Amino acid sequence: MRWFTDEWAQAVRASVNTGPSAAERERKLPSYWNWIERARSGHTATWALGVRETGTYVLLAWKDGTCTAAEITSDPGAADYVLVAGEAAWRELLEGADPGRMVMYRRLRLERGDVLGFFRVIYFFVESLAALAKVPTKP
Amino acid sequence: MTDRPGVGDSDLRQIRDLDIDDVLAYLHRDLKRLPSYTELYRRYLRQRWDVYELDFSQDVLDWRERMTREERDAFVGISAGFHHGERQVEVELPVFMLGGSEESKIYMSSQIEDEARHTVFFDRFYREVVGMPGDTVQEVLDASFEHVSETFVGPFGLLAYQADELRRDPEDPAARVRYGTTYFLWIEGVLALTVMKITLTYCRERGFLPGYYTGFTATCRDEARHVQFGMRFLRDSVREDPRLLLQIHETLRTILAINGATSHRLALESLGWTPEEVQRLMIRQLDMKLTDVGIALAPDLREQVSRIEPELAGG
Numbered sequence: 001m002r003w004f005t006d007e008w009a010q011a012v013r014a015s016v017n018t019g020p021s022a023a024e025r026e027r028k029l030p031s032y033w034n035w036i037e038r039a040r041s042g043h044t045a046t047w048a049l050g051v052r053e054t055g056t057y058v059l060l061a062w063k064d065g066t067c068t069a070a071e072i073t074s075d076p077g078a079a080d081y082v083l084v085a086g087e088a089a090w091r092e093l094l095e096g097a098d099p100g101r102m103v104m105y106r107r108l109r110l111e112r113g114d115v116l117g118f119f120r121v122i123y124f125f126v127e128s129l130a131a132l133a134k135v136p137t138k139p
Numbered sequence: 140m141t142d143r144p145g146v147g148d149s150d151l152r153q154i155r156d157l158d159i160d161d162v163l164a165y166l167h168r169d170l171k172r173l174p175s176y177t178e179l180y181r182r183y184l185r186q187r188w189d190v191y192e193l194d195f196s197q198d199v200l201d202w203r204e205r206m207t208r209e210e211r212d213a214f215v216g217i218s219a220g221f222h223h224g225e226r227q228v229e230v231e232l233p234v235f236m237l238g239g240s241e242e243s244k245i246y247m248s249s250q251i252e253d254e255a256r257h258t259v260f261f262d263r264f265y266r267e268v269v270g271m272p273g274d275t276v277q278e279v280l281d282a283s284f285e286h287v288s289e290t291f292v293g294p295f296g297l298l299a300y301q302a303d304e305l306r307r308d309p310e311d312p313a314a315r316v317r318y319g320t321t322y323f324l325w326i327e328g329v330l331a332l333t334v335m336k337i338t339l340t341y342c343r344e345r346g347f348l349p350g351y352y353t354g355f356t357a358t359c360r361d362e363a364r365h366v367q368f369g370m371r372f373l374r375d376s377v378r379e380d381p382r383l384l385l386q387i388h389e390t391l392r393t394i395l396a397i398n399g400a401t402s403h404r405l406a407l408e409s410l411g412w413t414p415e416e417v418q419r420l421m422i423r424q425l426d427m428k429l430t431d432v433g434i435a436l437a438p439d440l441r442e443q444v445s446r447i448e449p450e451l452a453g454g
Contacts, residue, residue: 028402032289035400100292101284104227106299115304116317116393119297123289123400 003094003137004056004072012058013070015131032123039124040065047125048076049108049132050084057082060128081113094137099129146360151188154360155353159339162356163332166363170431173371176242179364183249186364188357190259195350198268205347209409214338215269216405219283220291221334222261226280227295228322229254231302235318237309239372246368253361260354268351288405293397294330297321316376316383320390323369327362328428333421335359341410366428374432388437395443421447 001008025033043062050057057076061069076082085093089107093099102108103126110118118125146157146165174182202211232254236247258276265271265279273279301318308314335355342352376383407417422444429436436444 029404032400032402098284100289100296101287104223104287104292104296104299106296106303109303110300115297115300116389119293119300119393120396122293122296122397126292 001135001137003090004051004054004058006072008135008137009058009070009072011135012132013060013067015135016060016067016128019131020127036124036127037065039121043121043124045080046078048073048079048082050076050082050111051090052084052086054087076112079112081118082111083108083113084111085109093129093133096133099126099133102129147182147186149360151192151353151357154188154357155349157356158343159336159356159359162359162363163336165360166332166366167427167431169363169367170370170428173374173432174367176240176246176368176371179368180242180246180249182364183246183253183361186357186360187249187252188256190256190263190354193260193263193350193354195263195267198264198348198350201347202268202270207409209406210341211269213406213409214341215283216286216288217334217407217410218261218264218338219286220288221257221331222265222283223280223287224291224295224326224331225254225257225261226276227298228326229258231298231322234302234306234309235315235322238305238311238315243372250365250368253365257358257361260358264351264354268348289400289402290398291330293400294321294326294394297393297397298326312376312380312383313386316373316386317390319369319372319376320387321394323366324373324387324425324428325391325394327369328366329421329424331362332359332366332424333417335362336420337407337410337412337417341412344411370428370432373434377434384434387434388440391436391440392443395440395447398447418447 001011020033041064043065045062047060047062048057049060055074057073057079059069059071059073059076059079060067085102085108089102092107093102100123103122145153146161149157206214229251232247232251236244236251239247262276262279265283266273269283271279271282273282298318298321301314301321305311305314305318335358339352339355339359342348373387377387407414425444425447428434
């Protein structure tokens with residue numbers, strides 16, 4: 001499956017809704033997953049995650065913690081949070097780079113959206129990136 | 140705890156004899172009067188130390204032969220955050236220097252140099268003592284990242300994004316105060332000083348890691364200038380425009396909201412600390428800064444502070 005195609009976007013939506021496997025949950029403290037559930041449960045917003053070189057975005061619409069829609073677009077529209085990374089960073093993420101480190105090193109830039117609001121759910125975002133990265137894909 | 144004279148004037152060899160509590164007392168004593176930016180810059184010129192003068196040969200022996208595996212794991216876990224943290228603030232500080240008064244800019248140039256030197260300190264420690272592989276600073280950072288907990292990833296990530304926000308307008312007072320709250324109040328004033336207290340007390344009480352003790356105590360004295368600068372900046376900002384207090388509150392709400400998310404537990408007990416003691420230490424560090432510079436907290440924030448999680452580091 002090629003990345004940033006409609007097929008990939010739907011697979012991403014399924015993956016972020018499914019969340020971590022039992023084995024993945026086991027590797028981290030229950031209190032961590034509880035924090036993420038709390039952050040996720042009330043989350044209603046749209047994320048636009050883009051590739052700098054192509055200007056292509058995957059749009060993920062969240063309603064009360066469920067990703068209700070995903071699409072590929074060249075226009076982030078009214079997304080609450082627009083984040084953009086170069087192809088090299090996307091490739092690293094999809095090849096297994098630590099998504100927390102991608103955030104800490106600002107490999108994805110927040111081009112639009114409230115920084116403090118974004119960080120109040122930051123580990124939910126990090127784990128969603130991890131779920132996105134699990135979808136088998138190629139550039 | 141005594142407030143011994145000599146902390147401010149000790150050279151690198153004398154610093155080895157200082158107690159971390161004396162350095163923390165030195166830091167807090169001046170929070171009550173807050174030195175000017177020029178005075179802090181002059182202190183920097185007197186207190187600057189050479190990171191390449193540190194001798195880690197005894198540390199290598201302690202690490203390999205005297206410390207237990209649990210102690211080593213806990214030590215790496217708790218200090219890895221600052222291995223990355225020093226690098227993070229070194230690269231995120233220049234944008235803050237672009238705003239403010241000329242005195243602030245001159246002082247800030249010294250703090251950037253401090254942070255670069257602290258990055259080299261941790262690079263040397265992780266390379267020479269812990270034995271992490273890598274030919275470059277980045278490769279050693281890569282090797283230690285797996286030990287960095289969310290307690291650090293969140294605030295350091297927040298700082299990175301706030302730096303990006305500030306880059307759009309380095310003179311924006313609200314963006315500067317939000318950035319300053321994350322950096323000077325939380326990262327420097329709470330996280331850094333807590334890590335220093337835990338690891339340096341362990342080293343002193345066990346008589347281990349004299350190179351680390353010397354370098355990190357000197358780092359703590361540098362942090363005294365950083366925190367004093369930051370608290371003066373926040374105090375003066377709120378005095379000039381009281382509405383900016385809301386920016387401090389909103390930033391703290393975010394930081395405290397993410398503080399409890401830690402994916403791995405660390406055996407702090409092996410370093411002689413219980414989670415409850417670490418929690419009290421973090422709350423005390425925050426309270427002292429806020430009280431000394433007269434920053435009041437809203438009731439909901441006071442409640443959030445009381446629930447600060449002690450899981451300082453995982454790994």
